[in-house]
Amino acid sequence: METKVVKQVQKRLVLVPFPFQGHMTPMFQLGTALQQKGLSVTIAHTRYNAPDPSLYPHLHFQPLTDNLTSNETPTNIGFFNFFKKINKNCESEMREFLVQKIQQEQEACGHVVGIIYDTLMYFAEAVADDLKIPSMVIRTSFATYVLATLSMSRLHAEGYLPLQDSMLEEQVPELYPLRFKDLPFTGEGIEESLALYAITCNLRSSSGIIWNAIDFLENLSLPKLQQHYKVPFFTVGPLHKISLMSSSTSLLEEDKTCMTWLDKQATNTVIYVSLGSLASINAEELAETAWGLANSGQPFLWVIRPGSVIGSEWIELLPEGYIENTGERCHIVKWAPQKLVLAHSAVGGFWSHCGWNSTLESICEGKPMICRPFYVDQKVISRYLSYVWKIGLELEWRLDRKNIESVIRRLFGDKEGDEMRGRATEIKEKIESCMSAGGSSSDSLNNLVEFFL
Structure with a gap:
């Protein structure tokens, strides 16, 4: 009697980090955690601040041509212009890569089950939407900071911004315990800050939000954010502990x-x-x-x-x-x-x-x-x-x-x-306790894996 060989279906996630150290680190940690749960993970990254794939043999890598010249750095052209250029220049190559990857996976009995993208890499969501691939955003920052960014346009409309020096120590209405001097400006003008937050706070068609956060530390902010966004939340932090990643994510050489x-x-x-x-x-x-x-x-x-x-x-x-x-x-x-x-x-x-x-x-x-x-x-x-x-x-x-x-x-x-x-x-x-079996972070990671499977 002939034995039928059943190929195991490989489930693949594509992760798209923003090319700053503070954004890449948690994305690699998340990728490692998901790989350890049985998913295949590809990192689609810019050539600017490109990672060294040899440091992460458990992950796959796909470079995206960002078409940035050596002079087009955040310092030289400003963060907002840099951010817009990255999103404009990477979209077409990301689409070509995914079309090819979907075909390869189908031939190998695999399946691209989703895209996880940094909130600053919104072009990935547009590509996912076009190709009918589920997508999900990761917020690599403090959740309460996101709550503050959501309030910036309201504060501007109410006349609080630009800030006056006499107001710096005063409490921000509806954002206790933040003072006006704690508000999250980007280092550029107020208009650029508001435009950036309008883009990054827009969830578009994302199926949910992944937070590098811990429930009990942000128990006041997360329910307000949940009420605003009305999508599933996955509080999987702290990712550097959850992922058990042994290799360093540093872009700079560490002096041990x-x-x-x-x-x-x-x-x-x-x-x-x-x-x-x-x-x-x-x-x-x-x-x-x-x-x-x-x-x-x-x-x-x-x-x-x-x-x-x-x-x-x-x-x-x-x-x-x-x-x-x-x-x-x-x-x-x-x-x-x-x-x-x-x-x-x-x-x-x-x-x-x-x-x-x-x-x-x-x-x-x-x-x-x-x-x-x-x-x-x-x-x-x-x-x-x-x-x-x-x-x-x-x-x-x-x-x-x-x-x-x-x-x-x-x-x-x-x-x-x-x-x-x-x-x-x-x-x-x-x-x-949150990271142990049955803890909030451990359960959130398991729920995230189940969502994509």
Whole structure:
């Protein structure tokens, strides 16, 4: 009797990340988590900031020609223009790739079951709609930030925007506990910010929203967002823990020598300083930061990204003799393996720009934070860290060494810091519960897989 061979149907998802570090990282983590659940995953990415496929052998990659010249960077042409060009230039190649991929999958008894796209890559939704493929948006930012962006056009219509200096400390109507100075501007003009949010807040035909969020941390905002969007929500955060991904998602080379230095430090004594992959500071802020760290008396691991100090290649604008004078108490690197650093017992606090990935990585390790936000979602996150969750201390926008020294001493030297560390540990334990079997994050990931299957 002849045995009939039954081919297993391969279910494929295509993921489309926006080419910034903070957006690519959670997308790769989501792709890994879905692959570990039995789905085949292809990352369709721009050539700008293209990932190294060899670092992710479990994922498939499809480059998209973005037709950007070497001068067409967000810095040179502005974020809004960069964002529009990416979406215009990638659409046709994405359509060609998917038509070909659908045919290949059918011949191999496979099936493209869906497209997951970053909210900034809205062209992918248009392609999915044309080809009758289910699509779903992922919001890689803090959910409460999205709630704030939804309110921006209303605030503009009511005459609150552009902001007046006299209003900065006042509460925003219907957005408690945010103050006007916490609102999420993009760093460009008010018109550009409003136009960007009008595009990214539009759900179009997306079947649902994936959030790199944890239910209990945003239990006030998520129900309001659910009421607004009226589609299924999948709160699968924290993705860096859910995915169990071993390879680094960093676009910059990590200097792991800092781990040896950390091994020599006492428990909960080191302040880790990193302002992320995009922010830049001027020479004055560099100097004030340097002296504030030195005068605090704490050992510190300081990430100074090449080119992040305006007018400088790296650390040549540090005060003369600074590294020699601070000695073994100071360790400076160009980029650090952040998740390993935050998990180290010597680290007692994280001075951060309050990007959402960095914040989640810190919270998941029970580390309190010093908040120095720059733009977009970072000010919203800083407000929640310091005022709602009470595991962060805000730095004033105009920094001086005395203020910096004082904040570090508060974090490490008195009862206030101990209480923050205790609250951070409680949050860490709750997150671990959410990730365990039957927890909200674990269940959301399973529901997401079932949705596409």
